[in-house]
Structures are given as structure tokens and as C-alpha cells.
Amino acid sequence: MLRIENISVKAGDSLIIKDISLFLGKNERMVIFGPNGSGKSTLIKSIMGLSGYKIVNGKIYFEDKDITDIPVSERAKLGIGIMYQNPPKIYGIRILQLAKYLTENGTEINQLAEKLRVDEFLRRDLNVDLSGGEIKRVELFQVLLQKPKLLLLDEPESGVDIENISIMGSVLNEYIKKTGCSALIITHTGYILDYVEGERGCVMIDGKITCQSKPRIVFDMIKKYGYEKCEECKWK
């Protein structure tokens, strides 16, 4: 599904990702942990092709197609969907308008909107006048309407209260079970693991992947020893 071969990524002049290789199979979920500034978000944004992140070395393949240099919209059309951590506010474009662009099936829009409790603000402008938790629900709403084969989730639970994490987690889990889509999930709190277990977990430190195991095991190790220990991890 996703194959990353020795990529190095610069944001501005700083080298953020340092020679990372990663393979994610079909129907496989990988959870990425790591301290702030370790390069997790940069990795996800590089896969999506967002500007400001320059791949200075290496290649990214999606379903065996080299996507290293293709535009963002084409990546989305191939089946990559991203859930942003901090999406921009866009005035004058309604959430519903974008939803209708993503699917012509009105019933699907309504059902998902109801499940994610975003139905009452479908007529609002994108990410305008929404709370942190509402923005996250709207993000998940949009990305699931895209029906991606690969989900890139950048801290889906940050700023979301427990009740809403449960709503989002269940909907996400249901989508993954139903479609068997792959996912790269960044998490700090680990709450998302209660809903999406994930087959693999890893830690990113200073632009490198330092250890890999089952997400729950990695998370428990981090809780126990902190990120410092990850650098000397036996699964390195």
C-alpha cells in the first residue's frame, strides 16, 4: 500500500526527517508515537505532498506508483486521505458544500453527519466558529466521505473530550473494519488505541524511527520509561 524509501525531508532549511524507510501493507494500521518536534507531522504531510516540506532524498510509493512529486489533489484521488491537526479556516465555503463535492450520496452525508454529531453545523463555513473538538469531528467527517484507502491521522484526539473521542473512535473503527483501509496514526495520548488497536507501533525521535512493536507495548514502554529509553530500545 505505502512504501517509503529512504526519504529525507526539509522544512525551510532544517532537515526534519532523516533517511526514513517504512512499509505499510494493505489492511494494516501503524501508530506513530514520539515527542513534540520529532518529525511525525512532517512525515504525514510529506506523504500528502503539502508544500513547505521538501523531500530532498528518497521516494514515496503508493500502490506501487511513485507519488513523490505529484500534486496534492492527485494523491487524494489515488486514495490518500488526511485528517489535519490544525486545519485552516476558510470563509464562504460551507462544510456541506465540500461534503457534496466528496459524495453525491445525500443519505451518506446525513448518516455520517448524524453519527459524528456534525449535522447541526453543516451550513457553517469550513472550520469557522467551531470548537477544537468540533473541528476534529468535521475533519473526520470529511476524510471518511473521501473513502480513502490510506488514512493519515495527525493526532485525531487532541483537544477532544472523552465523550467525543468515543464517538470519533467508534466511527473510525467501524470504517476501518468495513473497508479494511490502512492508516498511519499519530497520537500523544494513546486514547485512540482504545478504539483502533493497530497492528504496529513505532516511535519517532529526532527525524528517525527508533523502535517498532505492537502499539500497546510501545505505548506502555513510553509511559513507563519515557522517550529517552526509546533511543536505546531493543527493537531499534
Place this chain on the structure above:
Amino acid sequence: MEIEKAELDELERVGFDSEEKERAGSFIQKDNRIIFSKVLQEGVEVLPIEKAIEIYPEIKEKYYGISFKKIDKEFEKDTEGGYFIRVKKGVKTLFPIQACLFLKSKKFKQRVHNIVVIEENAQAYLITGCTSAKEAENAYHLGISEFFIEKDGFLNFTMIHSWKEDIEVQPVSAACIDEGGIFVSNYISLKPVKKIVMYPTALLEGENSRVRFSSIILSYPNSYQDIGSRCILANKNTSAEIISRAISYGGTIIARGHIKAISPMAKGHLECRGLMITEEGIIHAIPELETLYQDVELSHEAAIGKIKREEIEYLASRGIPEEEAQSMIIRGFMDVEIMGLPEILENEIKKVTDKI
């Protein structure tokens, strides 16, 4: 009918509905000739101005030039044509009334005087489209308009301008709003033009009267558009709102706004946003607030910038090609929903803006 099919197509681009099924009245003037003026709903009058004055001589004393006199403004008296539209007391129009002022001949100077009267407790939507034919090289349009919104009356006036590179335009208008009256004025200019200078003024004379001016202006290279609105809050509990969206593709836009309180207990808000699409062009926002009293609430916000790369990419990451994403953002910026139009008119306007 002295109007050709190709001309009607032109008029439809500025919101004219030639089938007139969903219109309460209809008026077309080509250069200085009145093509027709029709009434399609009882309680509505649509007449060429000269004819109206002939039938109702009292118009001269009651309305003609009166709004300008009240705001102490000179106006051109040498005019030919224009419409007189009156909605009678208590009549609420089901469909909009439409009017078109069309420039056809080379170097023609069209000078019209329009008067719109919304009588007590009446309600109307009026859409005026102004446009020009290809042949109308270096032509000129002067539009004098006076609006009288009487007690508890409501008027939503939408003007769409669609000119071309060599045409100069000068709309001069004033509105008097009586107690409890509401005047909503929308202005849309999406095509190139040589020069437009306009500064419509609303005088809120009656208690509890309200006004809202919204404008969406696109400017292309070599266009000069000095466009603004002025509201004079002259009584208690009056309120005014001015919203403008200026988009420069290389032309010059001066976006003015002036809210002046000459009575206590008045409110006003001015919002001006500008978007620069290219490195060329100028947007100059000049918001002004003025009061003679302490007990008022006046505010303004103005912001000018470019489309943010992250906004385009956000939409692109949902599968929308970058160029289309940019158009979507510009259309969103022009947000016609701010104009509070009935669905039928909103759809017409969206058809116009969707072509951007």
C-alpha cells in the same frame, strides 16, 4: 419589441429573466429608449420616469431630487429616461421586480434618473442589471437613483454591473429610510470597466430604521473602481452595516465606507475584506467612523491579503484540483449569502459568480 435575442442573452447575464414568469415587474431601457415597462403584480407600478411625472405631477415635489437635497448633495438634472417604481402601501411582492439599463451605441452617454418608492409596510426585491453591448465603445452611464423607504417598508435592491474595458460609469444615489424601514443594498461588479466612481448614501431618518450595504467588486488590469457607501444615522435605534469584498486581478479598487452618527443610540459596523490575486493592482480600504454623540456603538474591521497556500492545499487534499480550489476560495470570498437574497435571486447571482 426593439430588443434582439443576442441582447437579451446579454441582459440575462445580469440577472434579467426574459420569460418574466417569476417577476413582479419589468423594465428595460436601451441607450435613451425605453423598450418596455411592465407590471406583473397588482400594487406595483413600473413606469418610465418622464411618464410617471406626467401622470403623477406630485412626484416632482415629493420625490424628485428630495433625497439629494436632504443630504445636501448636487446631482445632474440633465437626464433622459430611468424608471419610477412604486410598491403600494402594504403590498409585499412575491417575486422580484427587474430593471435593465443597457448601453448599445458607440460613445453614447446614457443619463438616467430612477426613483423607487416603497410605501408604508410594503416589501419588495428589486434587481437592476446594467450592461453594455460590444458596439458600445467608449460609452458612458450616469445613473441617478433615489430610494424612499416609508414607515416599516422593506427594500432589497440588488445591482449587477457588467461593463467592459472602455466604459465609464457614475452611479449617484441616495436613500431615505423612514421609521422602522429597512433598506438592503447589494452591489456586484464582476467584469472589467474603465472607471466606476460611486458613493451611495443612506439617510436613516426614522427611528428603528436599518440599512445594510454589501458589495462584491472584482477588478481587472486598467480598471479603476472607487466604490463605497455612506450611512447617516439620524435617529434613535438606527443601525447600519457596510460589508465589502474587493478582489483585484490587477486593477485598482478604493473600498470606502463611512458611518456617521448624528443621533445618539445608534449602531454601525463596517467590514471590508480585500483579496489580491496577483502582484499587480491596488486595493485601498478607507473605513471611516464618525459620531457627534457618546451613546453610539460604531466599529469596523478591514483586512487585505492573498489566498493562503494552505487553504488551497487543504481543499486539494480533499481531491479538488488546485486551480479549482483557488476558484472555490474566491467564490467563497465573494459569498453571496451575505446579501440575504431570496433563493430565486441568490441562484441567479450564483450563476453570475460561478463563472469566475
